[in-house]
Amino acid sequence: MSLFPKNPRVLFLAILFLAIILPWIPLGPSTNYLLRVLTSAVLYMILALGLNIVPGFTGLLDLGYVGFYGIGAYTSGLLAIHYDLSLWVILPIAAANGALWGVLLGAPTLRLTGDYFAIVTFGFSELVVLLLRNELWLTRGPMGLPGIPPPAIFGYPLTQGWQYFYLALFLLLVVLVVVVRLENSRLGRAWFAIREDEIAAQSCGISLIRYKVMAFAASAAIGAMGGAFYAKWFRFIHPDMFKFWESILILCLIVFGGMGSIAGTMLGALILIPLTEVLRTALPQSMFNARYLIYGLLLVIMMRLRPEGLIPFQLSRSRKAEQAKARLLGGEE
């Protein structure tokens, strides 16, 4: 059973069109709430696409993704508060900062096998959170960072929910273009090769060091960008927002949707994030933590029943391959 559509391009454009006109559909008083949920979903799509690069493409289990998310958020928040920079300046800086930390984390962990790698990345994110919490002189620690100025387009600050939604959509499109281009390139293939078989990849001339570090840097850059957007959107950040739990949540999204497949990752986020909201409002206050429980269960069940996720990696690539085949055979005559 495959959820992959017959003609992905048309479907994608249809969804995009729907997303663009969404804020204008009159849904009554809850429109703003819905927009917020969807903006959150789009943000998580961006984050999930970023994380997808490491375990999805390259096959390394990164448990420390929230560290990059947090670094991006704090970079953005601090730059905005202290220097009042525009979003369009902050985004690349945050991405660069994320990439730097991605390289710093990636370089020493190259030779580690799966389990140890996961643990070290986890340790890293924990250390980052500890740093964020305790370095009062930098981050104001547990008092959080309030009053981050909103982003401004051509001088007009964003105030409405739908404006943030469009901004998020725009960022998503940028990240999507980047990731799709990476997937279908020499770089992407090198990552897949590393995931499938490191030794064979080396024998094809792929330098493990270089590509693993690159995967990390790319993933961290995207995560940091997501964090930067988050800081500007929510306008208040606090170390408790960047717990290990977020890493797991994002991991859940890509496992559920299909690790390695871009469409799957986005679908996973699109389904699960609104689900979180639904659960949050639907369950009584005392059962507040039940939704975390459901995620844990979800991970276990997915691994047992459908480890490839909703839209498996192979399938998405073989669909592309069939299109390529048709193109090629048509062109070769």
Next chain:
Amino acid sequence: MGALLKVKTLSKSFGGLLALKEITLKVAPEQIVGIIGPNGAGKTTFFNCLSCLYHPTGGEIEFDSIPLATPTSTASKKRVRIFAWVFLLLGLIRLPLFWSFFLPQTFFKVELFLLGLFILSIRFLLVRGLIRHEIWAWGLMFIFLLSDFCFALIFLTQPNPSDYIVFTHVPLRYVAMPWGVAAGLFSLYFTGLLCTGKVRRLYGFRTSPDAVCRNGLARTFQNIRLFFNLSVLDNVKIGRHGRMHSGLGKTLFRTRFQQKEEASAEKEGLHFLRFVGLEDKAFDLADTLAYGEQRRLEIARALASEPKLLLLDEPAAGMNARESEELIQLVRKIREGGIAVLIIEHDMKVMMNLADYIYVFDYGILIAEGTPDAVRENQKVIDAYLGGDRGVC
């Protein structure tokens, strides 16, 4: 005309187990050389040494006049290790001095200590040869130089000395400074040594396996190592990785160069598939191929990197007579294409028909070498294992 591959007294031991003992072997350009021997004789280990997955414990490998690996002697290893530890220790001593200049009333603050340790660990890893690229060594040296320079500058121009312990304690300041300078110079010198490769040569070096491929030595594996979740064509395209040049920038911006390169990669990939006869399966998942086809795909992938020497590890394993015959034709075609082949095989029919020259391994030692006829008559070989035509799976 020199030999393409020159192996001189290559030895490899794993702890106490001696897998290879002083193997000397030569392959000339466009020659087909065979390696035979009973199971466990060290043939695959030999291949692994050639493709630099293992580090030899003795002897040398030279490919296309480029040394691939030189062994480490325990004496020089020890020297480098001591060097590295002293270096690390000096850095560690310098750290608290460094931080005490910056942080009021602290001498050891864990979080900065950790950061410093982290940076030091990168330096240490450099020493242990884990970061191999020269340009990284240069870059890191530059960063260290910069940090040491900043340290000295800040120290000398410190605006508000009274906040910091070290400055209120005047004699300490003058003791601390030369340490800082000395450690800085030492780290400079040492990293500089790494750049010239002297330490690397002292430590014995081994080219990384991917550099081996880019130099023109490709291989297949005894247990098929394909990228099973990718398509057949993708497998071959990955084989072409070393011959393509699009990097991160060109990929992100989809430049014309990258587009052209992708298109030609596709065309050439199909060309190689045609060569081994798998063209009609180009878009199938590698997983779905039959065993014999998978072996041919591995060969196509290896050929895609345009090697000068191809190492084949038991390509005829599991093949019937007809498939073996096709394999012989294929290897001959490969040689006609100007590629030398070094082949491990158990199937005597294949070996005797293909090889110009054969080496015989047994228990990690070369017990005989010569033309197929000479080897066939050699008593030692017959004793070791030869007993007529044997197609073993």
Next chain:
Amino acid sequence: MESLLDQSSLFLQQLVNGITLGGVYALIAVGYTMVYGVIQLINFAHGEIYMLGAFLAYTLVAVVGMPFFPAFVLTLLICAVLGVVLDFVAYRPLRKAPRLAALITAIGMSIFLQNMAMLIWGSQIKSYPRDLLPAFFSESAITFGDVSLSWLQLFILSITLLFMIILHLTIHKTRIGMAMRAISQDKTASALMGIGVNRVISFTFAIGSAMGGMAGILVGLYYNAIFPTMGYVAGIKAFAAAVLGGIGSVPGAMLGGGVLGIAEVMGAGYISSEYRDGISYAVMIAVILFKPSGLIGKQNAEKV
């Protein structure tokens, strides 16, 4: 400037506290290391078993009203069963699956158990009833100058030591211990030799979980506070201890636990108490990067 005597007695007191904490970590670490030894999986949910041990004992004592020692023993048994069930439900079906899948499952189970506990017991800190143990337990048993070792600490240390010895003897002197060692070296060959691999693995989980649960009770007594997220942090620290000593090696886990406990207490006392947890993470990262085989473990080579 404090006198040398004061300083050294502070140091010794910290040392004593550190060793006690280290003993607890060792108990948990042993569970991790044994499971890793037999199935090469980091059982993330092990920390939650530790937490559940503390909570189960609490329930038995405070809600059901059992006296301490029967509750203690019963909790151990329940934890052992929990461990076996965990393996059966979550890990056994994935025996042949790729490592990534099993790792993700372990994480999922950990989250599930943690939040299940939060649902059942609420997320407030609970403590054991005041009069649970005889009153003299909090008094000091041995006093050496300013350094005192309370009966409670002595109890913890002796129980830890006792069970470590029992474990060591089990692994080295009994048949099932030999089976465990065989499986950790080569599962297939062990199966071919007639060892019931799944049963021995279940047994390993049972022992590991029982000791983890015991550690939970001891910590609950020592710090007089239990909360559903205690498993998370302690689990990581115990894992760090296991790695420090050499994952797969039981004496290593014991040694690692001791070292880590001392390092943490010393670090919290002398360096910075906010980064108390950070010390364990840092140690773990350092060990993994520099000497992944740990203090006692052996290097493993991969066959190409």
